[in-house]
Amino acid sequence: MTERPFEALGLSPDADQAYSLLVSNRGVAPAELARQMGVAADRGQAACGELAARGLARRGRDGNWYPVPPHAGFRPLLSRAQEQLRLGAELLDRLDVEYQRVHQGHRAEEAVQVVAGAAAIRRRVEDFRGSARREIASFVPGPAVAPREPLPGGVRRRVVFERAGLEAAGAFGPPGDPQIAARVVGRLPARLGIADREVALLPPAADQDADPVMLVVLPSPLLDTLTALFDAVWAGGVPLVRRPDDRQPRSALRSRILAMLVSGSTDAAMARSLGVAVRTVQRHVAAMQREAGVDNRIQLVWHAARHGWLDDVQGELPGLPGGQDGGSARRPSG
Numbered sequence: 001m002t003e004r005p006f007e008a009l010g011l012s013p014d015a016d017q018a019y020s021l022l023v024s025n026r027g028v029a030p031a032e033l034a035r036q037m038g039v040a041a042d043r044g045q046a047a048c049g050e051l052a053a054r055g056l057a058r059r060g061r062d063g064n065w066y067p068v069p070p071h072a073g074f075r076p077l078l079s080r081a082q083e084q085l086r087l088g089a090e091l092l093d094r095l096d097v098e099y100q101r102v103h104q105g106h107r108a109e110e111a112v113q114v115v116a117g118a119a120a121i122r123r124r125v126e127d128f129r130g131s132a133r134r135e136i137a138s139f140v141p142g143p144a145v146a147p148r149e150p151l152p153g154g155v156r157r158r159v160v161f162e163r164a165g166l167e168a169a170g171a172f173g174p175p176g177d178p179q180i181a182a183r184v185v186g187r188l189p190a191r192l193g194i195a196d197r198e199v200a201l202l203p204p205a206a207d208q209d210a211d212p213v214m215l216v217v218l219p220s221p222l223l224d225t226l227t228a229l230f231d232a233v234w235a236g237g238v239p240l241v242r243r244p245d246d247r248q249p250r251s252a253l254r255s256r257i258l259a260m261l262v263s264g265s266t267d268a269a270m271a272r273s274l275g276v277a278v279r280t281v282q283r284h285v286a287a288m289q290r291e292a293g294v295d296n297r298i299q300l301v302w303h304a305a306r307h308g309w310l311d312d313v314q315g316e317l318p319g320l321p322g323g324q325d326g327g328s329a330r331r332p333s334g
Helices: 013-024 030-037 041-053 070-111 118-131 163-169 221-236 252-262 267-274 278-292 297-306
Strands: 057-059 065-067 112-116 135-140 156-162 180-185 192-195 199-202 213-217
Touching: 013 030, 013 041, 013 057, 013 065, 030 041, 041 057, 041 065, 070 221, 112 118, 118 192, 118 199, 118 213, 135 221, 156 163, 156 221, 180 221, 192 221, 199 221, 213 221, 252 267, 252 278, 252 297, 267 278, 278 297
Parallel strands: 135 156, 156 180
Antiparallel strands: 057 065, 112 213, 135 192, 192 199, 199 213
C-alpha cells in the first residue's frame, strides 16, 4: 500500500491518514485521533469532517468517530472516478480528432519546404553551408566534381560519388583537406545534402534548367530516413583515396597475393602456391586493405584497379598477356 492509498479519490492527506486510523480503532475521540495523527486538534476534527462529507465516517452518540465500512463507503467514489476517467478518455479522443482536422494540413509544410527559382535555391544552399557546425554529407550523382565550396571552420564533409561519374571525370583523389572524405558506389538514388543531421536538401537534377525546384527537409521522420539512407550508402562505398605522386612499392609476395586474389584464388590455394601459411596470406591481405583504406576484399580489388596497383602484376594474372595459371605460379624468391 502506498502512503496515500486514497489520493486518487480526492482525499486530503489528513483525511487519508484519519480514515486508516479509524479503521484500526473501535471508535476514537477527536482529541485522541488528533494525537495519533500527530496534528493539532482542529486539523484532526477537520479531517473527520471531510470524511463525513464524503460518506466515509460518522460520529457516534458517544462523541467518538467511526468509519463507514470500506466497500460501502468507497465503492460509490470508485464508480464516480471510473466514470470521470471514461468521460476524460472520450474528450481526449474528440480533441485529437479536432487537432487532426485543424493541423493535419500543415504537417507537410512543417517537415518539407519548397524553394523555387535558381536565385532562391542558390541563397538557400549558401545558408545551408554556412549554418553547418559539424558535418555536411552529400550524394553527388552524375559527373564527379570535387567539392570546392568553403565551409565554416571545423566542419567536415563526407561525399559519395557514382563510379560511372568518377570514371567519366577522370580519376582524382579528394582534396588534401583532412576534413573531406569521399567514397564511391555504383549508383546513387538522387542528389542529397545533409547538414548536422538536422536539415537536408534535395536539389533539382543537374539538367533541370527551367523552373528548378529544391526541397528542404526539416526534422521529421523523413529527415531520419534520408540520414539513415546516407549512412547505409556510405557504409557500402569504396573509400576514394588520394593517389600519391610516387606509389609506394609493394613486395613481390604482396604483388603475387594481389594477383591471385584478383583471379579468385582462395586463401588456402594462395598459401600452397606461395609456400607460406594461410595466416601469412591473410595478414598481407589485411595490410593491403589498411593501406587502401577499404573494408573488404571486393573493395580492395576495385581500389587496386582504380589506382594502378595491378599494373605491376598483370604478368601474374591468368588470361592476360604473360599470365600464368594459378596452379603453376612461381614461388617468390626470398
